[in-house]
Amino acid sequence: MPRTALAAVHDGRGDRLTVREIQVADPGPGEVLVRIAASGVCGSDRHVLDGEWSLPTPTVMGHEGAGVVEQVGAGVTDVAPGDTVILSWYYPCRRCRACAAGKAWACTGTRSNECLLPDGTTRLRDAAGVVYPYLAVGTMSEYAVVPESAAVRIPADVPMDVASLIGCSITTGVGAVVNNARVPAGASAVVVGCGGVGLAVVMGLALAGAYPIVAIDTAEEKLAAARSFGATHTVRARGDAAQVAAEVAELTSGGADYAFEVIGRAETIESLPSLLTTGGVGVLVGLPPQGAKAAIDVLELAETGKTLIGSNYGGAVPSLDFPRLAALYLAGRLPLDSLISHRVRLDEVNEAFDAMRAGTRTRSVIVF
Template sequence: MVQSQAAVHFGEGTKLQIEVVEVADPGRGNVLVRMGASGVCGSDRHVLDGDWEMPSPTVLGHEGAGTVEAVGDGVTDVEPGDHVILSWFYPCRRCTACLSGKAYVCTGSRSEECVLPDGTTPLTLDGKPAFAYLAVGTMSEYTVVPESAAIRIPKEVPFDVASLIGCSIATGVGTVVNDAAVEPGTSAVVVGAGGVGLSIIMGLKLVGANPIIAVDLNEEKLAFARELGATHTIVPDDDLAAQVAAITEGGAAYAFEAIGRVETIESLPGLLAPGGSAVVVGLPPVDAPVSFDALELAESGKKIIGSNYGSTVPGRDFPKLASLYLAGALPVDKLISHRISLPEVNEAFDAMRRGERARSVIVF
């Protein structure tokens, strides 16, 4: 058992408390990781702001990387000293989806319950069980995760960069490559240029989309978007569809939403040319249905695609994304606007709520 400083959400209020939690030794099939870095993602903010139901108390954070400290019985994928990126949706490796190579729709994972495969949690706080968000809880000096959630990467990748590969980059690049399969020379618009939207822009640049249009309310974000590959940037007015149509000769081939707002998700089909595809990446609060004009959708042959984790298969995709970073093709480091200590995490969430900061990364 190790003691670990961690950022804990007690289920109410929008602030995290810095507490010392106890982290159990890794049991059979699990891995103890000493965290190197954890990103601060919009999904953590949803939990803090009460948008989704979660068990509590919960150590937040799901975008992280670190060093394997110890492994439980039966673990063969990694060994102490390995550098790993954590997956926030650990695959069971047994269900039909996993066996078909679709870990991102695994039906056997218990990550969304914030527990290990056997239903237990490795964390305690003041002698009572505590949960790790999505069974990783990366805003903690130490964590215990299932073997399938710890993916080895080359040691040359710095932890701050590696942490972002664990969510925003995997999701953003994955949704371009896996969900939308964007072809070179086709047009794309990204609504919301936070950590995830900027990662989508990096993915679009990687595959040669053109033009690449970034939409955000915040000019600072649009400057990041231009640096990472956006050819055009827009602060939306009342008629975003017309603004996009003016750049794309009538509508984009692909439109991505990376905010999680009902209105902007509903705006996606209107941004598309006939035959285009809309991809829902941003996650709205629970019980917030959206509506579309189904007749227009059908008659114009448009598609709406949902994206979980950019259809990432962690064991396949994390090493690939890490090597694209090392090759200079994916400038993940440019996404890091702020490196912070764990106690500064509440300021990072406040800035995120104001639409500021490309990505804050907690460095341990």
């Protein structure tokens, strides 16, 4: 029996979301119906609302969510009704070469980027027809139907708001440090951009034992937050990349071993090598508008042996990394709850995106 759910829907016109009712059908074979308890408000949703990425519409936004399994479709064995789950915005197909190699984040069989379930359809509708779940999860809704491999069980004692953040920002940020860059203890690191994802990178660096940890942002509040999560030094960016590079060089004795770009701006990506020491590694975490290009001084990169690497979903295997991150939180090793600056209602979603655009919040979480 289809059920009605209140959801934040992007109709493809302008950057405002409409909170309205949609119909959510029962889960099909291999699918899971989840009652969403919390959904983070992430920068990747904003890219869509601000017209930087195009998607099929209407779309239920949100891709950073957690909830409780309410019903499972035929053949589902991984989870059962009543399980607490974190949703992954990349459902691994479990059959392609990348999945077989343990690189679920590089799965080529998934259709999550098309906002479609494996059979090419969705379980969401409104009076006008098909509604798409953003990245095949659409967490800004009371209910979501996702493939079994996108619902990862975690211990029920992890608070739902914290769990939701593991679904994107935490996995993306901490994973960039521990899975992609594999930062060793004592290495120096710089984080450019301290929003929700950048602060998760800072937390990951603190966990890994990096030193110094230099946080860079344009907003003083974000730098203060970065210090509270383990940044040992901060640099306020004021539009002068050479000045930032000089300050970083001073703090890291000539350049950092690792530098993370966590905004998705061509200019800050282009200046990443200037923050590195010879042989240093630059990690691209922030996602730019579709089609964006960055100019890199190739000779400088080659001569200094610097490396630039991409990082998608923190190089994570959701079924492995989500429970691990939850365990680190429960053990007091990752202060994930401190990342949540605002808990809001679904109908406050537009204000939450406006606050993100203004850079005045670390992380808003919609609590259902």
